[in-house]
Structures are given as structure tokens and as C-alpha cells.
Amino acid sequence: MSDGSRGEVISVVQRRRRWTTEQKLALIEETMCPGTSLAGVADRHGVSRSLLFEWRRQAREGTMPGLVPPEAERSPSLVPVHLVDGSPPEATSPAFTHPEQPVRDTAGVEVVLRNSRILRVSEAIRPEVLRRLAAALEA
Template sequence: MELDSKKDVHLDGPSAGSVSRLEVLEGPSGRRVRSEAERARIVAESLLPGAQVSEVARKHGATRWQIYDWRRRFRQRGMLPPCEASPPTFAPLVVERALGELPAPAIKLEIAIGDVVLRTDTSIDGEQLSRVIRAVRASR
């Protein structure tokens, strides 16, 4: 392989003297410079339904963190819509009571006033509860 100019040659060691061995490495090395259009294509591919960012990154010789960074930058410039989490999907809750089982007990309410604990259910009247709390406080 012939080299057209000195800019294509990198020698390790002192510049004066002869070289006994010269190795030429072909292919990309160091940082890869990608055009804006190329980044946009890779980001678009990573956003396709079912696409895995790590696979897209591997396919294009990038890292998944680069793709996440490109997405963020495109969003900041308004070139992508804001990231919206998909709404969670829930399975319906089915509660069945076994035959002969008693109904669930009423929800209990516990109020601690110092070393006194009042326990009642949530159906208690608010005014009645206030009177009980005032009575407990006054007795202390």
C-alpha cells in the first residue's frame, strides 16, 4: 500500500532515523463523527415499537448511552415530542368471598393521645369523636 503524503503516516518514536517496521491499520479508529441526519435515523430506529436500544446501538457501532443522549438533545431542540411514559396497565381486581366467610371487618381508626389510644371504626360521627378527644385531654 502506498501512502500519498506524510499526513497519512504516524510514527511512534523519534522523528529522525529510519523505520524498520510500518504497520497500517485500516478502518475506523477513535471517535466516529456522525451527521445530524445519521443520528436522527438511528434515534428514529430506536423509537420503533419493539426496538431495543442496545441492539440498535450495536448494529450502528454506537453505545446505548449515545442514543439516549441523542434522544435527549433532539427533545431539547423540539425535534422529538417530550418523553411520555405509557400509562400503566392493570389487571382487574377480583375479590371472591368463600362460602360461609364473614364479611370483612369495618376499617378501624386509631388515635394516640399521649399514652391513651382511642380505637373506633370510621363510621363514628365527627362531633362525637371531637367530644371524646377533648374528654381524654381534659382527664390528663
Template sequence: MACASVVSPIEIFTSDELGRRRHWSDADKVRIVEESLRGQRQGSATARRYGISRSLLTVWRREYRTGALDGRGAIKGFVPLVVEDATPMGPEAAVVAGTIETIGITLTNGRRMTIPVSLAPAHLAALLAVLDPR
């Protein structure tokens, strides 16, 4: 009888190779998200390149849009209102007679809206509920 050597089909992994969760810094997340936004249809390719799931990249992109990845976090609560002098500052700020006075509002999600001064508060609240739900 011939003596056969047995090769074990068991593969031993060290603790570094077990696919543990990685902890990405906000700077790394921002870099990866910005790379994924550089061209059309780059999300999946970028996710594969860094070994992350497409859904995780989508979560990071959402956080990036809301400002949660830049260290500031989303603005919560009230934002101070600054009332400026109504006099025009330059030729581009000249007010044409008969125009409707408006207010410009920048929302926390980055959207901007211009509304007439005479807009009822209830209508403004309804608009804000649609444009920036929280």
C-alpha cells in the first residue's frame, strides 16, 4: 500500500481578513463621494474600487448633500436672521419701480427659494414642509 498524504481543504484566516467593519473618517468619505460624483454613472465603479457596497455609498452621498459629512452636521434649531439696509449697494442691486419685493431663503438641504414678502405664513409653512421635510 502506498502512503497517501492528506492535504487539508481548510483555509485559516487571520483576524485582519475576516471582513470586519472598517471605520472611514469623514475626510475619506467626502473624498470617496466627490470621486463618485465626478462623472456620470460612477457610483458603482467607485464603490467597487474602495470595496464598499453601493448602498453605503448612497448613504454617504445623502449625508454629503445634507452637510452631515463636513463636520458641521445638519443645522438644527433656529438660525439667526440679519436685517440689512434696503439701499442698493451697486448697479446690479437697483430696484426697478413696480417690482414685487421678495425674500430669498436658503434651506438646510441646499435648495434656495425666493418668495414674495406678502406670502401668508401658512403658505410658507406648507412650502417648507414639501421642500425641506424634517
């Protein structure tokens, strides 16, 4: 006997979402903002928390597909340099000096990245630190 009601099956087929390297890096950058939680960023953008943790690890280790690791960056090229007046950045962080060199008052260097962000550092910054900073900010 039938009571006239019919059952309805609703199924949703979710396909895997493809994230570009730029999108991944934008989400990673968002997780690093002060007061922002990784869980909140993941929930807001519909990405699993574990995947976002994995992307952060890959970016940190330079193993993210599509992300050029610092040691594989293209060879140095000539870029325009403009001298500007202004006080140099503080050179008190250990990242800015070699351990055997005393901290000194140094001139500042301003780097305008391809994405128009400006990176101001001491001329005493270690090249590998500058390379990592520039790569992170250009992403």
C-alpha cells in the first residue's frame, strides 16, 4: 500500500577545487595576519584546515608546485636603482647582520617589487634573507 508520498534523494557531487599557486599563497599570507586564525581563513574560503597547513609547510620548505624555491631562482639581473633621502631602517635584528660583524648604522636599501610592493631593508641584510623576503612578498 502506498500513502501517496514519495521519497526524494538529493545528492550533491562536489568536485575537487583547483587552487592556483597565487590563490594558495594569498590564503597563506592571510593566515599570517595578526589576530587571524588558520581555522577562520580555511572556513571562510571553503578549504580544509589540513590542506591549508600542508600548503604552509610546502611554502616554508619550498616544495609547493608552481613555487620557485629560493635556490632555483633565476640568475641575478640588472635592475634600476634610485637613491632616496630618508632614515635607514633599524639594523638590530640578527637577520640583518653576520654574527661576526658588529651592528652599525647603515644606509637603507629600497626594493620595489614587480607587484609594486616596497621592501625597505638595511644594506647589511644577508642575501639569503633578502631573497626569501622578496620571494614571499612577490607571491
